Amino acid sequence: MAVKARISLSYVxxxxxxxxxxxxxxxxxxxxxxxxxxxxxxSGLEPGPNINSEVARPLTTFIQHRGLGxxxxxxxVRVAKLMFDAEER
Numbered sequence: 722m723a724v725k726a727r728i729s730l731s732y733v734x735x736x737x738x739x740x741x742x743x744x745x746x747x748x749x750x751x752x753x754x755x756x757x758x759x760x761x762x763x764s765g766l767e768p769g770p771n772i773n774s775e776v777a778r779p780l781t782t783f784i785q786h787r788g789l790g791x792x793x794x795x796x797x798v799r800v801a802k803l804m805f806d807a808e809e810r
Contacts, residue, residue, distance in 0.1 A: 726754035746798050749791035759794050760785045 723733045728750065735741040736751075743751070745759070752759045763781050784794060 722751070722754045726750045744798075746795050749794040749798075752794075753791035758785075759789070759791060 723730045726733075728747065732741065732743075733751075736743050748762050749759050752762055755762075760781060763784075783789075784797075787793075789797065
């Protein structure tokens with residue numbers, strides 16, 4: 722999976738052990754490599770100390786209800802980055 726997702730084996734290991742929280746675009750690549758929806762990687766997770774479930778839940782629900790795949794999630798992240806980067810200017 723790491724090779725197919727073009728992610729180092731050590732980074733995958735850190736994710737699996739909970740030592741790293743990957744950004745959504747990395748989750749999209751992993752989901753694509755595993756041939757599962759991104760929401761499959763997110764469901765059942767307890768929020769970490771830096772994750773506010775009240776903020777993350779609507780995004781996860783949106784992805785699920787729209788049936789977004791990895792490419793659509795990557796596009797969504799790009800749009801969000803452009804939107805918030807524009808606000809900083």
